[in-house]
Amino acid sequence: MRSPHVLIDEELDALADPATPIVCSALVQRTLTEMMSDQRITIEEFNHYCGRLNKIVDGRKEVA
Known part of the structure; x- marks a missing residue:
């Protein structure tokens, strides 16, 4: 089973x-x-990953 962090x-x-x-x-x-x-x-960890998620989404919106 893979770790939650890897997933x-x-x-x-x-x-x-x-x-x-x-x-x-x-x-x-x-x-x-x-x-x-x-x-x-x-x-x-939840807050950390949500921050990464928001950064990715914001970066993709800027490109679009």
Whole structure:
């Protein structure tokens, strides 16, 4: 079983690829929320990953 951190990193990396639809950001957000809810990641980690997610989404909006 892969660590939650590896899974999140893979999802964020995929989202950073312009070929990935931006709407997939909602799926990443849901993954983060579920992992925090069932304590696979801490609130600090959740905040860190949400920051990365927001940065990726903002960067993609600037390019579009």
